[in-house]
Amino acid sequence: MGTIPNLVGAGLIVIGAGLGLGKIGGSAMDAIARQPEAAGKIQTAMIIIGALLEGLAFGALILGA
Amino acid sequence: MIISKKPVRSLTAILIGLISSVAMANPVEDTTHVKTETASHTEQVAHETANHETEAHTEKHEALSPKEKINEHIQHHLADSYDFTLYSDEEAGTHVGFPLPVILIDDGLKVFSASAFHHGETVANVDGAYYKLVHNKIYKTDAEGTLELDHHGHPTNEMPLNFSITKNVFSLLITSLLLFLMFTALARTYKKGPNNLPTGFSRVLEPLVLFVRDEIARPNIGEKKYKKFMPFLLTVFFLIWLLNLIGLTPLGINVTGNIAVTFCLAFVTLIITNFSANKDYWGHIFWMPGVPAPMKIILAPIEVLGIFTKPFSLMIRLFANITAGHAVMMGLLAIIFLFKNLLGTGGSIGVSLALTTFISLIELLVAFLQAFIFTMMSSLFIGMAVQEHDHHDDHH
Amino acid sequence: MEKLLNDFSYGLFFWQLVILTILILLLAKFAWKPILNSLSEREEGIKSALESAENARKEMQDLQADNQRILNEARAERDTMLKEAREMKEKIVADAKTEAQAQGLKLIEQAKAAIESEKNAAMAELKLQVSSLSLSIAEKLLKDELSNTEAQTKLVEKMLGDVKLN
Numbered sequence: 001m002g003t004i005p006n007l008v009g010a011g012l013i014v015i016g017a018g019l020g021l022g023k024i025g026g027s028a029m030d031a032i033a034r035q036p037e038a039a040g041k042i043q044t045a046m047i048i049i050g051a052l053l054e055g056l057a058f059g060a061l062i063l064g065a
Numbered sequence: 066m067i068i069s070k071k072p073v074r075s076l077t078a079i080l081i082g083l084i085s086s087v088a089m090a091n092p093v094e095d096t097t098h099v100k101t102e103t104a105s106h107t108e109q110v111a112h113e114t115a116n117h118e119t120e121a122h123t124e125k126h127e128a129l130s131p132k133e134k135i136n137e138h139i140q141h142h143l144a145d146s147y148d149f150t151l152y153s154d155e156e157a158g159t160h161v162g163f164p165l166p167v168i169l170i171d172d173g174l175k176v177f178s179a180s181a182f183h184h185g186e187t188v189a190n191v192d193g194a195y196y197k198l199v200h201n202k203i204y205k206t207d208a209e210g211t212l213e214l215d216h217h218g219h220p221t222n223e224m225p226l227n228f229s230i231t232k233n234v235f236s237l238l239i240t241s242l243l244l245f246l247m248f249t250a251l252a253r254t255y256k257k258g259p260n261n262l263p264t265g266f267s268r269v270l271e272p273l274v275l276f277v278r279d280e281i282a283r284p285n286i287g288e289k290k291y292k293k294f295m296p297f298l299l300t301v302f303f304l305i306w307l308l309n310l311i312g313l314t315p316l317g318i319n320v321t322g323n324i325a326v327t328f329c330l331a332f333v334t335l336i337i338t339n340f341s342a343n344k345d346y347w348g349h350i351f352w353m354p355g356v357p358a359p360m361k362i363i364l365a366p367i368e369v370l371g372i373f374t375k376p377f378s379l380m381i382r383l384f385a386n387i388t389a390g391h392a393v394m395m396g397l398l399a400i401i402f403l404f405k406n407l408l409g410t411g412g413s414i415g416v417s418l419a420l421t422t423f424i425s426l427i428e429l430l431v432a433f434l435q436a437f438i439f440t441m442m443s444s445l446f447i448g449m450a451v452q453e454h455d456h457h458d459d460h461h
Numbered sequence: 462m463e464k465l466l467n468d469f470s471y472g473l474f475f476w477q478l479v480i481l482t483i484l485i486l487l488l489a490k491f492a493w494k495p496i497l498n499s500l501s502e503r504e505e506g507i508k509s510a511l512e513s514a515e516n517a518r519k520e521m522q523d524l525q526a527d528n529q530r531i532l533n534e535a536r537a538e539r540d541t542m543l544k545e546a547r548e549m550k551e552k553i554v555a556d557a558k559t560e561a562q563a564q565g566l567k568l569i570e571q572a573k574a575a576i577e578s579e580k581n582a583a584m585a586e587l588k589l590q591v592s593s594l595s596l597s598i599a600e601k602l603l604k605d606e607l608s609n610t611e612a613q614t615k616l617v618e619k620m621l622g623d624v625k626l627n
Contacts, residue, residue: 055378248492255499296489
């Protein structure tokens, strides 16, 4: 466990990543609702972007910790 | 601790029916062990199972609070070790398992069994040199095992070059052997002709191979060039997946949650990506076409950095996901000890079991998803490196 | 980060690199190559099978179209033949009719002519007979009548009285 600034930073990262993931997921749902036949492609794209975001968030967490 | 995962394992095994090769390793007695433990909660929490090492501070255990103990146990689980311990009883000081070979390069090659350390309790004497195991690290020391500590409490003794077959290396070898057997069996079914459909377990593998080819490699790398990278992508996909799944078994293996392993995987991706890159790729990195010259100068270092951040993110993602998964699972199991006063023995076990079951199912998904994402991203990066840019002016 | 770097095990990295490389090479040789080759071979097989099926279907269609065409031609030919035959029949019948008519007319003409000539001959004969008969009657009468003078005069007178002077 880290110091207080570390923990606050981790919290901020998680907030940011959460917002980002929520946006990605929400947009993907919208897109799927609009075009259900393209669900597979949208899901793949969603996972890729989610993974990029995840990598960024984890990178920040680990560099900060 | 991990024993409580057993119902989860059976459940998921029934659900998925995929991990037939991985058996439930721990005996039933372990479950009863958990119960007796919770009953005698005022005593020290002696429940230590997979990959536990008692290390050099057994006396210190008495002073640790349950919370610290759990923390330490989780750290133990996540770390590598020099012997394959399936179960150990701290009170009795017994360990069920087998030691693995330690290979040191220190004035020549020194190979000896890890049993010489006696789980960190004694100093190993090999050909006149003394080694001591402290916090999973092997230090060179004298006959008494004296350690010079710095102000952080870390030993400053000399560390020999360590190429030991640790538990992770051993698990890797076993997993690789398993993979090899699985896929050569699948390959054998095609010997009688391509229309000879595989049977049994191989039948599950064939669509997975097709999945990697058609969903991961083809769309990301391109129809023309994907074939060259298929061996790498398939191997990495199945290796990561199988390692993740084995990490979920009660054997207490945590290979993909080790930074050295994920670093190696990402490193191979980096090497393959950059060595198969074409002129366009380097052109886009050092002299981005279609942007003004000052921008090119600013973009070049960013793009160069990008070469390394991409595999870095691969490494961190896999490591962090698996580590976090294991930590959460262990933490949820620790509910049994932490909340037994509040919820009672049965209640705490019930809550812990329900949550762990849920998380296990999620982890099962994560095991696949991380293998998929790693392979997907690798193929995406490779695809970026090898693709032909036909319309330079169109998309910049 | 510091902890991670501290925990980084180069030994594990080394072994992982070795194992991974060997695994990739071994699997590539003994598993992936045969598997992928067989899979693509199977796909090719299915593809070509589908193509040949499509070709066969097309050929069948062509064949059927040919058959239909030939059948149609044959039918048309038969129709024309039938039509021609009918026309021929009609023509023959008509011809026969006209000829028969002509023949009939001719025969009738001939018969008429023959009848006429027969009639004329009969008339002539009759006339001859009648005239000779009347002559003989007249001779007999005259011989009889003109046996005395008185009767002769009376006749002359009567005859003279019959003659009208116009």
